[in-house]
Amino acid sequence: xxxxxxxxxxxxxxxxxxxxxxxxxxxxxxxxxxxxxxxxxxxxxxxxxxxxxxxxxxxxxxxxxxxxxxxxxxxxxxxxxxxxxxxxxxxxxxxxxxxxxxxxxxxxxxxxxxxxxxxxxxxxxxxxxxxxxxxxxxxxxxxxxxxxxxxxxxxxxxxxxxxxxxxxxxxxxxxxxxxxxxxxxxxxxxxxxxxxxxxxxxxxxxxxxxxxxxxxxxxxxxxxxxxxxxxxxxxxxxxxxxxxxxxxxxxxxxxxxxxxxxxxxxxxxxxxxxxxxxxxxxxxxxxxxxxxxxxxxxxxxxxxxxxxxxxxxxxxxxxxxxxxxxxxxxxxxxxxxxxxxxxxxxxxxxxxxxxxxxxxxxxxxxxxxxxxxxxxxxxxxxxxxxxxxxxxxxxxxxxxxxxxxxxxxxxxxxxxxxxxxxxxxxxxxxxxxxxxxxxxxxxxxxxxxxxxxxxxxxxxxxxxxxxxxxxxxxxxxxxxxxxxxxxxxxxxxxxxxxxxxxxxxxxxxxxxxxxxxxxxxxxxxxxxxxxxxxxxxxxxxxxxxxxxxxxxxxxxxxxxxxxxxxxxxxxxxxxxxxxxxxxxxxxxxxxxxxxxxxxxxxxxxxxxxxxxxxxxxxxxxxxxxxxxxxxxxxxxxxxxxxxxxxxxxxxxxxxxxxxxxxxxxxxxxxxxxxxxxxxxxxxxxxxxxxxxxxxxxxxxxxxx
Numbered sequence: 001x002x003x004x005x006x007x008x009x010x011x012x013x014x015x016x017x018x019x020x021x022x023x024x025x026x027x028x029x030x031x032x033x034x035x036x037x038x039x040x041x042x043x044x045x046x047x048x049x050x051x052x053x054x055x056x057x058x059x060x061x062x063x064x065x066x067x068x069x070x071x072x073x074x075x076x077x078x079x080x081x082x083x084x085x086x087x088x089x090x091x092x093x094x095x096x097x098x099x100x101x102x103x104x105x106x107x108x109x110x111x112x113x114x115x116x117x118x119x120x121x122x123x124x125x126x127x128x129x130x131x132x133x134x135x136x137x138x139x140x141x142x143x144x145x146x147x148x149x150x151x152x153x154x155x156x157x158x159x160x161x162x163x164x165x166x167x168x169x170x171x172x173x174x175x176x177x178x179x180x181x182x183x184x185x186x187x188x189x190x191x192x193x194x195x196x197x198x199x200x201x202x203x204x205x206x207x208x209x210x211x212x213x214x215x216x217x218x219x220x221x222x223x224x225x226x227x228x229x230x231x232x233x234x235x236x237x238x239x240x241x242x243x244x245x246x247x248x249x250x251x252x253x254x255x256x257x258x259x260x261x262x263x264x265x266x267x268x269x270x271x272x273x274x275x276x277x278x279x280x281x282x283x284x285x286x287x288x289x290x291x292x293x294x295x296x297x298x299x300x301x302x303x304x305x306x307x308x309x310x311x312x313x314x315x316x317x318x319x320x321x322x323x324x325x326x327x328x329x330x331x332x333x334x335x336x337x338x339x340x341x342x343x344x345x346x347x348x349x350x351x352x353x354x355x356x357x358x359x360x361x362x363x364x365x366x367x368x369x370x371x372x373x374x375x376x377x378x379x380x381x382x383x384x385x386x387x388x389x390x391x392x393x394x395x396x397x398x399x400x401x402x403x404x405x406x407x408x409x410x411x412x413x414x415x416x417x418x419x420x421x422x423x424x425x426x427x428x429x430x431x432x433x434x435x436x437x438x439x440x441x442x443x444x445x446x447x448x449x450x451x452x453x454x455x456x457x458x459x460x461x462x463x464x465x466x467x468x469x470x471x472x473x474x475x476x477x478x479x480x481x482x483x484x485x486x487x488x489x490x491x492x493x494x495x496x497x498x499x500x501x502x503x504x505x506x507x508x509x510x511x512x513x514x515x516x517x518x519x520x521x522x523x524x525x526x527x528x529x530x531x532x533x534x535x536x537x538x539x540x541x542x543x544x545x546x547x548x549x550x551x552x553x554x555x556x557x558x559x560x561x562x563x564x565x566x567x568x569x570x571x572x573x574x575x576x577x578x579x580x581x582x583x584x585x586x587x588x589x590x591x592x593x594x595x596x597x598x599x600x601x602x603x604x605x606x607x608x609x610x611x612x613x614x615x616x617x618x619x620x621x622x623x624x625x626x627x628x629x630x631x632x633x634x635x636x637x638x639x640x641x642x643x644x645x646x647x648x649x650x651x652x653x654x655x656x657x658x659x660x661x662x663x664x665x666x667x668x669x670x671x672x673x674x675x676x677x678x679x680x681x682x683x684x685x686x687x688x689x690x691x692x693x694x695x696x697x698x699x700x701x702x703x704x
Contacts, residue, residue: 634660
């Protein structure tokens with residue numbers, strides 16, 4: 001978690017640096033995103049290149065003691081791009097100011113295009129002509145920070161997606177419609193679990209669906225390129241470039257055709273796609289009805305025509321197309337406006353016919369503000385042409401509108417754990433209770449592991465650190481630094497009460513840390529003894545609750561001890577004339593206080609994780625105590641076709657799941673509420689700075 005927060009800080013810093021291009025070039029915001037994404041592409045490709053190179057080199061065959069040269073094929077097998085020396089990012093970063101960086105970048109792009117046919121004419125090249133050589137050098141150096149070389153995992157994959165997110169938020173291209181939020185794509189693809197065959201996205205945008213699909217295959221240790229064939233349709237030529245770059249940077253290839261899906265079907269995949277996934281434009285009302293009325297992809301008929309001879313709403317054109325593309329065993333998952341699931345009149349007739357096929361598998365309602373350019377709520381639809389006969393009459397309804405994490409004041413998403421929890425409901429629906437239990441077991445193991453990490457863990461560079469013991473020691477060191485002056489005051493004075501309270505809480509905290517350590521060891525033994533049956537895990541959730549609550553109490557105690565330390569300094573300085581004493585060394589005392597605060601923050605972050613993971617396990621077992629699918633008010637209900645018919649064939653989950661019971665006050669999550677307040681404040685401060693800069697610039701342009 002600490003590494004994740006570290007990466008988030010890096011992402012923001014990199015974005016801030018890249019965003020200066022607008023101020024240092026003649027590009028408008030809708031023009032500079034491709035040059036920036038081109039450099040991120042190069043850096044990401046280089047990151048994967050180095051990672052794969054390290055694994056490949058020891059396995060290369062040797063002749064006369066000399067290993068053969070690396071080839072493009074070596075990297076293709078590992079989902080990475082082969083880079084010639086001139087395309088390697090370190091070389092570009094090391095160029096002196098006297099070098100022509102624009103020419104060097106263009107040469108790098110051309111060398112990649114020569115090796116990869118699918119990227120011919122795709123990578124940005126002339127786009128760099130307007131950039132200042134010095135600004136370009138600074139940007140290259142900024143995108144190559146040393147700390148990124150010390151962290152593990154596909155870090156630049158995250159950063160690539162972060163930049164796509166930011167450009168979408170700015171509506172820098174195509175009104176931001178090229179990008180579907182990662183958490184939604186991830187949930188959608190994980191429900192579908194594409195494992196082999198043809199994956200079609202008829203509105204593919206920046207190809208996020210394909211990238212996430214590939215990750216699912218990679219988790220099984222198999223090659224996405226060998227298992228999956230990607231086919232996409234996209235109307236915007238610039239977006240196609242972005243999509244091909246996104247695929248290539250992840251070591252993937254796909255056939256993405258320029259087409260208006262309403263009228264064209266260049267892949268000719270009617271009834272042949274194994275998986276269909278998409279986030280199409282919502283509520284389009286400009287589709288020419290005469291052009292599509294005989295389209296074989298509309299087996300349920302037109303959803304309605306207005307007096308301008310246009311399809312009244314394109315949502316059910318898309319839905320019909322998605323169903324029609326599926327093979328007899330195909331599955332589809334797509335994002336759709338929440339209006340569609342209960343739309344009336346001709347749209348309701350199409351929906352009825354679709355439901356009567358028995359192929360609607362699940363519906364998941366998502367609250368508003370998950371998208372960067374749309375504030376409306378949406379729903380995820382899942383179709384399955386191979387649904388078991390016994391399940392044909394039922395639809396799984398999940399209302400996830402109360403499940404979210406606030407990212408900014410305007411944007412929400414799912415945390416990885418929230419996504420897994422929602423996914424586990426689908427597992428139970430499919431009878432995969434073992435996956436549900438494995439998830440619960442994993443959360444409980446993480447609860448204990450994070451509790452152990454409070455006592456000792458490793459930092460980003462692999463060095464051992466002891467969060468709680470270090471905070472205890474830092475507080476003791478702080479008091480030791482204060483001792484000479486405190487002794488000079490005698491036993492009574494303005495400081496007496498605060499000092500006594502500080503020492504009392506300091507001692508109590510140290511005692512409770514030892515108790516927490518002992519309870520963690522006890523919990524680990526309970527975990528070792530417990531089996532992985534539902535009954536055993538359910539009991540273990542109860543057994544670990546005191547440990548989770550103790551972690552929360554220690555956070556409050558740590559904050560109180562530090563607060564009393566700062567209050568003691570204040571009392572000494574304002575009421576005991578500390579600054580006039582030779583025994584008072586301000587610099588050392590401030591240093592000791594800051595050190596204590598740093599260790600407190602580290603310890604608190606570790607402690608938070610203990611209760612966090614326990615809460616995930618508790619969330620699941622409280623709602624599904626038998627590890628079986630059951631109705632949960634406000635969350636999930638399995639609904640039969642007869643009930644759907646009585647509700648005008650509506651597929652809106654909220655109509656069926658009911659309202660969750662009101663939580664008691666003890667369940668109020670102060671930590672999460674404070675986190676949301678902090679997010680709001682951070683956003684407001686950022687907006688205030690931006691607004692002030694804009695006002696200043698406007699005044700300057702007016703000569704005021």
